[in-house]
Amino acid sequence: MLDLGIFLHGFGPRYDLPAPLFFYIFAAGGVVVISFVLVILFVGDQVGAKALQYPRRAAPLLLPVARSPWPRALGGTIGLLGLLAVIVSGLFGSSNPAVNPAEYLTWIYFWAGLVILSGLVGNLWYLLNPWAAVYDFATRFVRLGPVWKLPNVGVWPASAFYFSFACLELTSGVANQPHVVAIAAIAYSAVTLVGMILFGRDEWLENCEAFTVLFGIVGRFGPIESERDDRGAVSAVYVRPWGVGLLKPAPSGWNRVFFVILMLSTLAFDGILGTPAWQDFNITLEPIWLPMGQFGFFLVKTTGLILVTFGFLLVFIAFIEAVIFFGNRKVDLATTATGFAYTLVPIALVYNMAHNYSYVMVQSQVLIPLLNDPLQKGWHLWPAVVGLQPSFALAQASTIWFAQIVLIVIGHVIAVYLSHLRAGERFRTAQKALLSQYPMLVLMVTYTMTSLLILAQQTTKTG
Amino acid sequence: MSRSRIFIVAIVIVVFAAVGAYLLFGNNRRTPQNVPFDVTVTDGKTMQPSELKVNQNDTVTINITSNMDGEVHLHGYDIAFDTKAGQVVSHTFEATISGGPFDIEWESTSAHLGDLIVNP
Numbered sequence: 284m285l286d287l288g289i290f291l292h293g294f295g296p297r298y299d300l301p302a303p304l305f306f307y308i309f310a311a312g313g314v315v316v317i318s319f320v321l322v323i324l325f326v327g328d329q330v331g332a333k334a335l336q337y338p339r340r341a342a343p344l345l346l347p348v349a350r351s352p353w354p355r356a357l358g359g360t361i362g363l364l365g366l367l368a369v370i371v372s373g374l375f376g377s378s379n380p381a382v383n384p385a386e387y388l389t390w391i392y393f394w395a396g397l398v399i400l401s402g403l404v405g406n407l408w409y410l411l412n413p414w415a416a417v418y419d420f421a422t423r424f425v426r427l428g429p430v431w432k433l434p435n436v437g438v439w440p441a442s443a444f445y446f447s448f449a450c451l452e453l454t455s456g457v458a459n460q461p462h463v464v465a466i467a468a469i470a471y472s473a474v475t476l477v478g479m480i481l482f483g484r485d486e487w488l489e490n491c492e493a494f495t496v497l498f499g500i501v502g503r504f505g506p507i508e509s510e511r512d513d514r515g516a517v518s519a520v521y522v523r524p525w526g527v528g529l530l531k532p533a534p535s536g537w538n539r540v541f542f543v544i545l546m547l548s549t550l551a552f553d554g555i556l557g558t559p560a561w562q563d564f565n566i567t568l569e570p571i572w573l574p575m576g577q578f579g580f581f582l583v584k585t586t587g588l589i590l591v592t593f594g595f596l597l598v599f600i601a602f603i604e605a606v607i608f609f610g611n612r613k614v615d616l617a618t619t620a621t622g623f624a625y626t627l628v629p630i631a632l633v634y635n636m637a638h639n640y641s642y643v644m645v646q647s648q649v650l651i652p653l654l655n656d657p658l659q660k661g662w663h664l665w666p667a668v669v670g671l672q673p674s675f676a677l678a679q680a681s682t683i684w685f686a687q688i689v690l691i692v693i694g695h696v697i698a699v700y701l702s703h704l705r706a707g708e709r710f711r712t713a714q715k716a717l718l719s720q721y722p723m724l725v726l727m728v729t730y731t732m733t734s735l736l737i738l739a740q741q742t743t744k745t746g
Numbered sequence: 747m748s749r750s751r752i753f754i755v756a757i758v759i760v761v762f763a764a765v766g767a768y769l770l771f772g773n774n775r776r777t778p779q780n781v782p783f784d785v786t787v788t789d790g791k792t793m794q795p796s797e798l799k800v801n802q803n804d805t806v807t808i809n810i811t812s813n814m815d816g817e818v819h820l821h822g823y824d825i826a827f828d829t830k831a832g833q834v835v836s837h838t839f840e841a842t843i844s845g846g847p848f849d850i851e852w853e854s855t856s857a858h859l860g861d862l863i864v865n866p
Binding site: 296298299300305306309310313316317320321324641672675678679680681683684685688689692693696 | 766
């Protein structure tokens with residue numbers, strides 16, 4: 284059995300050797316060169332509303348699937364079984380996280396794997412959301428009308444839940460305790476179900492349910508797009524290039540900007556925890572947090588996460604101010620900031636893929652032998668899988684480094700392109716759009732370089 | 747963006763990926779070596795030397811001497827050394843999996859003793 288060592292990350296080790304210096308320099312140089320190529324190619328592109336028109340192709344073969352109730356019924360059943368498996372194995376299985384399926388399902392299959400998969404194919408959470416499935420099933424038998432109207436809170440509640448989840452994963456130090464994961468799943472299930480009953484299904488999901496908001500944004504990166512008619516039925520399905528869905532009209536406001544920045548900062552913080560800079564920060568503050576024990580450990584990490592989040596937010600706002608200054612046109616700051624915030628999502632998503640590549644590839648396989656005896660009660664449900672050893676075939680160090688830099692560069696290209704189109708839409712003339720893009724390009728190159736730097740520095744022990 | 751410009755971007759990315767692939771996979775002509783390590787484990791808590799570095803495809807022999815009975819486990823490669831106090835326990839294997847650091851632990855307490863690093 285591949286044992287799982289030290290669990291300072293949500294759960295399980297990463298066998299990622301830091302990339303060698305020459306390769307980091309090569310990747311960083313590639314990002315800069317490609318950025319300049321893109322800027323040159325962008326000169327004279329379309330502006331105004333036309334800038335956001337992207338190619339898409341109707342996919343009539345997918346229409347019957349999209350209209351059928353079966354994908355949601357099947358997805359909801361899988362999601363619910365997954366949730367129940369986390370709760371049951373978390374409460375009644377082994378306290379050793381290495382042999383408890385709750386840890387693998389939560390941190391590897393759901394948190395790392397599903398986010399990556401949703402970026403690649405589309406919003407899978409729409410199909411898998413277990414709480415929506417339970418609610419929809421219940422409404423077949425009971426009428427569940429909203430009791431109260433949800434105040435105009437935007438996605439601030441979803442941000443709060445998302446931040447709490449990030450704290451559970453990254454700062455609590457208890458993410459590797461299966462019973463804690465199970466209790467958190469029960470508590471969040473209760474809050475979500477009660478919220479949907481009291482305030483209405485869609486109102487709660489779209490404003491307060493962190494994963495619906497998160498996967499909604501991630502799914503916009505995906506290549507599948509659907510349109511609905513006046514009755515809400517799916518009328519057409521299209522395939523589109525990856526990323527362009529982030530340009531589609533979406534609600535705007537500081538609450539949306541904050542949620543996107545939170546996505547970026549929590550991802551970055553996960554990587555930062557493995558860097559020497561964080562170790563130094565941690566050691567410097569030791570006299571303050573060490574006497575407080577476990578709580579001090581939580582406190583210093585949570586403080587770090589908050590600082591990184593607000594640091595990201597301030598830097599982003601400063602750059603958006605510069606973008607507007609160079610764009611030289613009177614535009615609404617919140618709307619413009621929201622539009623450009625979405626253009627950073629590809630960089631975050633590919634960083635997530637690169638950061639979790641070997642983790643998902645290797646650790647996901649460790650769940651399979653556990654299926655023989657998921658609760659460690661001496662069962663023999665599937666003896667054939669007991670001796671299965673994880674394959675490292677796709678997780679050799681060179682393969683990981685190669686996958687990481689190719690992903691990082693592709694994400695960077697998509698982000699720069701989307702940002703350019705958004706500038707064309709916002710600033711209306713090609714010259715203003717191009718000028719406004721210089722600060723945005725600096726921000727994106729900096730962000731991509733930071734991603735590369737973290738990947739080149741991260742270590743197994745804390746990453 | 748017009749088709750010709752998408753084509754240029756695609757070419758630039760492909761060239762970047764090809765050069766990256768050459769840098770990573772094209773220079774790997776090192777002859778595998780036999781690499782022995784004599785390691786001492788004390789009280790199931792520490793190991794000397796604590797970091798073992800090899801290159802991929804080297805034949806690695808780890809000779810462990812412990813002052814306690816127990817199991818020293820090399821994770822990733824999944825190799826168990828059943829130590830007897832004062833006796834040398836050896837395992838020889840080919841370092842086919844690059845990466846790491848692969849944890850070396852005192853299995854019964856999960857105490858971290860050291861790491862194996864396999865450079866590609």
